[in-house]
Amino acid sequence: MPRTERESINFKLPKPLTNALRKAARERNTSATDLVIQGLHHILGDVPGTEMSVEVRLYQLEEEFFRFQESIPASTNNQQENRLTNVEAKLEELSHKMARFEGALIQMQNSINASRSRKSSSYPYQYNSPSPQLEPHNQEKLAMRLGTNKSALEEKRAALSQKDFELWTQERDLGKYSWRFNDKDQLYHPIK
Numbered sequence: 001m002p003r004t005e006r007e008s009i010n011f012k013l014p015k016p017l018t019n020a021l022r023k024a025a026r027e028r029n030t031s032a033t034d035l036v037i038q039g040l041h042h043i044l045g046d047v048p049g050t051e052m053s054v055e056v057r058l059y060q061l062e063e064e065f066f067r068f069q070e071s072i073p074a075s076t077n078n079q080q081e082n083r084l085t086n087v088e089a090k091l092e093e094l095s096h097k098m099a100r101f102e103g104a105l106i107q108m109q110n111s112i113n114a115s116r117s118r119k120s121s122s123y124p125y126q127y128n129s130p131s132p133q134l135e136p137h138n139q140e141k142l143a144m145r146l147g148t149n150k151s152a153l154e155e156k157r158a159a160l161s162q163k164d165f166e167l168w169t170q171e172r173d174l175g176k177y178s179w180r181f182n183d184k185d186q187l188y189h190p191i192k
Contacts, residue, residue, distance in 0.1 A: 018032075021035060021036070038059055041060070042059075042060070042063075092144075092147070092149075095144035095145070095147070096144075096147040098144070098145075099144065099145040099146070099147060099173070099174055100174045102145070102174070102175065103173065103174030103175035103176075104174070106134075106175045107175070134175075134177060134190040136182070136185070136187035136188060136189045136190070137179070137187060137188050138186070138187055138188070139153060139154065139188070142169075142179060142188045145173065146169060146172040146173060146179075147172060148172065156168055157181055162180065162181075165179075165180075165181075166178035166179065166180055166191060169188075177190040177191065177192055178190070178191040178192075179191065
C-alpha cells in the first residue's frame with residue numbers, strides 16, 4: 001500500500017487541547033498527528049488522494065455501529081412480545097376447542113353405541129365397535145385438554161386432595177372425565 005504524501009502545516013492550538021491530544025495519543029499508542037488526521041477524516045469525510053489507516057477506519061466503523069445500534073427502536077422487542085402473547089392466546093383457545101371437539105366425538109360415539117345396544121335383539125350379527133379409550137396424558141396435554149396451563153394444573157394437584165382434584169378435572173373436562181395422577185409413570189389417567 002503506497003503511503004500518502006504528507007505536508008507539514010503549522011497551526012496553534014490552545015495549550016490544554018495540545019496536552020489532552022498528547023495524552024490521548026499516549027493512551028492509544030499512536031501519534032498526535034494520527035489523532036488529528038482521524039478527527040479531520042471524521043469532520044471532512046473521505047477526501048480523494050488520502051488513505052486511511054486501519055485505526056481510522058476502525059474508528060469510523062465503530063461510530064457507524066453505535067449509530068446503527070441507537071437507531072434500532074426498543075419497541076421491536078415489545079412488538080415481538082405482543083405477537084408472542086397473541087399467538088399463545090390463540091393456541092390456548094385452539095386447544096380448548098380441540099378438547100371440546102374431542103368431548104363431542106366421545107359423546108357421539110357413546111350415543112351411537114347406546115343406540116346399537118338397544119337394537120341388539122333385532123341384529124344378532126351386529127358389529128360392536130369398542131368405545132374410544134382415552135390415552136393417559138402428560139401434564140402439558142392434560143392442561144391443554146382442560147383449557148388451563150401446566151403450572152395451574154400442578155398447583156391444583158398439589159393443593160387439592162386426590163378426590164377434589166378428580167372432581168376439579170371432571171368439571172373442566174368437556175367429556176366429563178376425571179383424571180388421576182400416577183406417580184409411577186408420571187401421567188394422568190382418565191377415570192369415567
